[in-house]
Amino acid sequence: MKRVFCLLFAILSISVNAKEQAGQIFEQLAPSLYQIKIIELVSGEKATIGSAFQITKGGLIATNYHVVSGYARHPEKYKMEYLDNDGNKGELSLESVDIINDLALVKKLDDEVSQNPIFEISQQAPLKGEELFSLGNPHDLGMIVVPGTYNGLLPDSFTDKIHFTGSINSGMSGGPVVNGDLKVVGINVATSGNSIGFLIPHDKLQALYNEYLVEPPTDITGQIAQQLKAHQAKLIEEVLVSNWLQKPLGKGSIPTIDAPFIRCWGDSNADKESALLLSAVASCSLEDNTYIENNFFTGHLVMEYRYLSAKDISDTKFYHLYNQKILSARAYNKVQKDDVTEFSCQHDIISPENQTMTQKAVFCARAYKDFPELYDVIYLSASVDKNQQALISNFTLSGVKQESAFAFMEKFIEAVAWQ
Amino acid sequence: MAVIVVEQINRGKKLICRDRFESDSVEIGRSYQNDIIIDDPHICPEHLNIQFDGEHWVVHDQDSLNGSFLDESKQNADKHILHSGDIISIGKSQLRIVFPDHPVSATVKFSPFESLIERTRKPVSLVFSLAIFTLMSGYLLYLGKQTEVTFTQVFVPAIGMTLGFSLWPAIISLISHLTKNDARYWSQIGISFLIFNFFWFSDIIEYVLHFNLSSAWPVSWITSLLPITLAFCLFWLNCYIGFHMSGKKRVIISASLCLLIFGGTYLVSLSNKPDFRDRPTYDATIMTPNFLIAPSTPANEFIENAKQVFEKAEKKKDED
Numbered sequence: 170m171k172r173v174f175c176l177l178f179a180i181l182s183i184s185v186n187a188k189e190q191a192g193q194i195f196e197q198l199a200p201s202l203y204q205i206k207i208i209e210l211v212s213g214e215k216a217t218i219g220s221a222f223q224i225t226k227g228g229l230i231a232t233n234y235h236v237v238s239g240y241a242r243h244p245e246k247y248k249m250e251y252l253d254n255d256g257n258k259g260e261l262s263l264e265s266v267d268i269i270n271d272l273a274l275v276k277k278l279d280d281e282v283s284q285n286p287i288f289e290i291s292q293q294a295p296l297k298g299e300e301l302f303s304l305g306n307p308h309d310l311g312m313i314v315v316p317g318t319y320n321g322l323l324p325d326s327f328t329d330k331i332h333f334t335g336s337i338n339s340g341m342s343g344g345p346v347v348n349g350d351l352k353v354v355g356i357n358v359a360t361s362g363n364s365i366g367f368l369i370p371h372d373k374l375q376a377l378y379n380e381y382l383v384e385p386p387t388d389i390t391g392q393i394a395q396q397l398k399a400h401q402a403k404l405i406e407e408v409l410v411s412n413w414l415q416k417p418l419g420k421g422s423i424p425t426i427d428a429p430f431i432r433c434w435g436d437s438n439a440d441k442e443s444a445l446l447l448s449a450v451a452s453c454s455l456e457d458n459t460y461i462e463n464n465f466f467t468g469h470l471v472m473e474y475r476y477l478s479a480k481d482i483s484d485t486k487f488y489h490l491y492n493q494k495i496l497s498a499r500a501y502n503k504v505q506k507d508d509v510t511e512f513s514c515q516h517d518i519i520s521p522e523n524q525t526m527t528q529k530a531v532f533c534a535r536a537y538k539d540f541p542e543l544y545d546v547i548y549l550s551a552s553v554d555k556n557q558q559a560l561i562s563n564f565t566l567s568g569v570k571q572e573s574a575f576a577f578m579e580k581f582i583e584a585v586a587w588q
Numbered sequence: 589m590a591v592i593v594v595e596q597i598n599r600g601k602k603l604i605c606r607d608r609f610e611s612d613s614v615e616i617g618r619s620y621q622n623d624i625i626i627d628d629p630h631i632c633p634e635h636l637n638i639q640f641d642g643e644h645w646v647v648h649d650q651d652s653l654n655g656s657f658l659d660e661s662k663q664n665a666d667k668h669i670l671h672s673g674d675i676i677s678i679g680k681s682q683l684r685i686v687f688p689d690h691p692v693s694a695t696v697k698f699s700p701f702e703s704l705i706e707r708t709r710k711p712v713s714l715v716f717s718l719a720i721f722t723l724m725s726g727y728l729l730y731l732g733k734q735t736e737v738t739f740t741q742v743f744v745p746a747i748g749m750t751l752g753f754s755l756w757p758a759i760i761s762l763i764s765h766l767t768k769n770d771a772r773y774w775s776q777i778g779i780s781f782l783i784f785n786f787f788w789f790s791d792i793i794e795y796v797l798h799f800n801l802s803s804a805w806p807v808s809w810i811t812s813l814l815p816i817t818l819a820f821c822l823f824w825l826n827c828y829i830g831f832h833m834s835g836k837k838r839v840i841i842s843a844s845l846c847l848l849i850f851g852g853t854y855l856v857s858l859s860n861k862p863d864f865r866d867r868p869t870y871d872a873t874i875m876t877p878n879f880l881i882a883p884s885t886p887a888n889e890f891i892e893n894a895k896q897v898f899e900k901a902e903k904k905k906d907e908d
Contacts, residue, residue: 443735484876489731495872504866510908512868513900515893517802520884527877527884529799532894533868536901538908544901553799553874571898575891582887 194302194351195314198222200285203251204306205232205261205275205343207239210246220305220312220344220357221251221275222288224378228277231288231374232343233358234266237273238462241266241389249275254312265381268393269328269400269459270373271358273343274381288345290378291352291371295319301333301348303366305341305357315341317366319354326457327404327430330367331355337366394540397467397568400459401543405566405573408470413584418451419476421552421560424584425453431470432456446490447478458502459568466502467537467545467568472581479557491551491559498531498549502567509535509545518553525586527554532578537568546574550585560585590640594624595684597675602768612640616683617650630654630679638670638685645670645685654679705829708778717781718750724788725749756780757826764830775829783822790814798873800882804893807871812850820846 201223206215219236223229230251240247241263249261261275295301296319303315317335333346337360346355346368355368386392412427425433437449452473459468475494479487500512514533520526530550537543545567552560562585566574589610596604607624615622619633626635632652638645649656649666656665659675659682668674672687707713726746730737757776765771794811801807823842827833833841885893 445735486731488874488876490734492872492874495874497867498870498872499867506864509866510901510904511865512870513897513904514868514870515803515890515897516871517804517890517893518800518880518882518884519887519890521887527880529872529874530887530890531868531870531872532890532897533870534894534897534901535868536898536905538905544898547868549870549872551872551874553880554877556877571895575894578891578894579888582891 192314194347195304195312197286198288198304198345198347198351199254199312201283201287202304202312202344203230203253204309204312205230205236206250206252207237207247208250210248216247218306218309218340219342220340222304222343222345222353223283223285224288224290224353224374226283226287228279228281228283229264229378229381230261230275230277231345231356231378232273232275233356233369234268234271234273235358235460236343237263237266237275238460241273241393242462242465251275251277263389265377265386266389266392266396267373267377268396268461270369270377271460272356272369272374272377274377288347288353289351290375291348291350291354294370294372295348295354297321299348301335301346301354303333303335303337303341303344303346303357303368305337305344307338307340309340317346317364322370323367325429325432327407327455328457329370329373330358330457331370333366333368334364335366336360336364390539393461394543397459397540397543398570400468401569401573404455404468404470405569405577409576409580413580415584416451417588418474418560419447419449419478420558420588421474421476422586422588423451423474423560423562424581425451425472430456445480445482446487447476447480448494449476450474454501461508464503464505465508466504467543469501469565469567471501472562472564474563474585475561477559477561484556487557487559495549495551495561498533498547498563498565500535500545500547500565500567502545504545507538509537511535512545512547519550519582521582521586523583523586526552526560528552528585530582534574540568542570543568544571544574545569546578548578548581550582552587555587560587590645591688592638592640592645593686593688593690595686596624596626597682597684598768599682601684604768614638616678624683626679626681628679628681631681635678636665636676645687647676652678699828701825701828705775705779705825708782709772709775710778714774714778714781717778717785720785721753721781721788722746722750724785753781753784760826760830767831769831772829776826779825779829780822783818783825786818787815790818795873795875796879796881798871799875799879802882802885802893803871816846816850819849 203221205219205221207217209216217236217239219232221230221232224231237249240249250258251261252258260278262278264274264276266273299319301317301319303317306312315335317333320332320334323330323332337357341357344357345353348354354371356374358369359367408426413424414427415422416425431453433451433453435451438444455470458466460466477491512533512535514531516531519528519530528550533547534544547565549563564581590612591610593608595606598604615637616624617633617635618631634650635652636649636656638647647665647668657677658665659677665676670685672690674685676683726742729745730742754777757780761771761773761776797807797811820842823845824838827838827841
């Protein structure tokens with residue numbers, strides 16, 4: 170009984186300590202903490218809110234790209250405002266963005282040199298289990314401090330993200346996460362509920378700031394285009410040098426990519442007695458994607474396979490049903506009319522160099538309107554050389570250059586075969 | 589005794605009935621003593637007569653209530669000296685007077701279609717056409733079903749479809765009948781179903797072309813021309829069987845029907861076109877391997893050709 174009491178006391182005292190620490194942290198740093206509002210010019214009302222923190226005396230403020238994306242994409246439609254802890258308001262200018270890591274730098278237009286302590290970016294990553302404090306303004310309810318723990322980087326994300334155990338809520342996006350020494354170790358970016366939060370590591374912010382010091386970007390859209398291009402090149406290169414494992418799917422052999430950031434799933438209708446076709450599906454996709462603006466995403470990579478086999482039906486009936494399964498290929502990224510063109514397509518009967526499978530292949534591409542040389546592509550192929558079996562292979566890439574699409578397609582076509 | 593022919597015609601100048609008289613006088617009116625009795629309330633019991641004076645036929649209006657008029661000039665027909673082919677309006681009816689020496693048009697030779705039409709309306713070929721049509725629609729229904737189906741599940745709708753399609757020749761026959769033409773229902777059925785069956789055939793050709801040819805070929809032009817041609821033939825033959833009309837008129841009517849149907853569907857598809865399609869539209873027609881005639885393209889050539897897809901996408905970007 171005594172032991173239990175002690176333990177309880179210990180827990181209580183830790184949490185009291187944490188609370189005290191949180192209070193101190195808030196008091197010290199509150200003057201450099203801001204709420205950012207993106208105001209729609211015609212209605213005069215806010216369209217987006219988020220949190221932000223000052224990192225230089227000169228008024229440079231860091232936040233998430235997704236908080237300011239409306240303004241970044243349509244500066245003629247919105248203006249950006251900050252609201253500090255004392256209720257002061259002012260306008261902001263957009264200085265630089267990192268669309269891949271979801272970061273943005275904005276600057277106060279009033280050019281006042283701040284007397285308040287500012288947030289300093291940490292020089293090193295926290296240790297696993299270290300207690301961190303997330304700051305932000307959830308749901309426009311006022312600035313708060315949320316304690317939580319550092320749980321390392323997400324193992325299967327292509328872009329680095331910190332797994333933070335602590336409840337981050339919407340509106341806290343762009344707020345800083347500090348360690349016990351009040352140094353910024355991460356930036357709030359997303360949550361998947363139940364105290365699972367995601368942070369952008371501090372080094373991404375440091376890199377963006379360093380780049381900004383060397384040469385501030387002149388055109389944000391151009392900067393985004395450059396970042397998207399560099400990112401897709403890196404992604405496709407990494408995918409192509411990864412180990413492509415051949416896996417059986419029915420009587421077919423399909424490639425999967427042995428990389429932590431690509432996950433595969435599968436299913437079949439083997440339990441359905443009444444089905445006329447045996448159908449087995451496998452799909453592999455990239456875990457994360459890139460947000461450009463509301464309803465415009467990119468950076469997807471999806472590979473899907475379907476093996477079909479006839480059960481007591483004629484070849485003609487089999488092909489008739491099979492044909493229906495290949496009519497609805499699509500890209501997986503959300504887009505709007507203003508973002509991309511409609512798809513252009515080509516089709517042909519092809520066979521890869523190894524001659525193992527004759528197939529009907531379809532290739533479609535659409536161009537990004539604001540980002541030159543970037544496309545969404547879809548490739549779909551359906552085997553047409555076996556009377557009672559079929560293999561459908563399909564991939565879609567979003568936001569890639571022509572060379573990347575071709576390199577991927579070449580490797581993909583060669584890797585799909587009969588066993 | 590002079591000989592004269594009096595034709596009752598409708599407003600479309602179509603013949604209703606024709607009488608030939610060997611007499612010097614013809615009485616026309618509503619009462620039963622007349623030579624020509626016309627049941628038209630606007631005509632007087634003794635409306636008019638035409639008399640031969642030894643040299644000419646002359647119209648005499650019997651002081652009728654509504655008068656008698658010449659068709660072309662609208663002038664009073666009383667005391668008019670008749671010429672062969674003159675049309676007289678009395679009440680709401682029309683009469684055409686023709687002399688025995690009135691010229692007739694040249695004899696029309698039986699066209700080769702006549703024997704085709706005769707052949708299709710024979711019971712054996714009728715049953716054959718209808719059976720092929722029903723079997724094909726049943727088979728296609730069966731092919732499209734995702735689950736196992738029974739015979740009745742397929743053939744009841746197939747027979748329904750056949751009945752539905754036989755409405756078309758029925759409507760044409762009805763129109764011919766109403767316009768005082770020969771209905772010729774079985775000929776219409778025979779010809780219509782012959783061509784409906786050709787449509788299945790054209791579908792198969794269409795599929796084979798779409799399956800084998802790459803997107804570099806303008807297949808959709810060929811494949812949309814085929815059904816339009818067939819539809820034109822159908823309408824042309826329907827008109828040929830059902831109505832007496834000049835060849836030119838037949839072509840115009842058939843072409844207009846084609847334009848109405850295909851142009852209409854095209855316009856509807858245009859109006860249904862969404863503002864922006866985020867899904868691709870592509871041709872992924874596949875058939876069983878025995879329909880594969882075309883040689884396959886090496887994969888690297890396909891990738892090389894894909895450059896054009898990117899060019900097209902760029903062009904769309906410039907257009908927007």
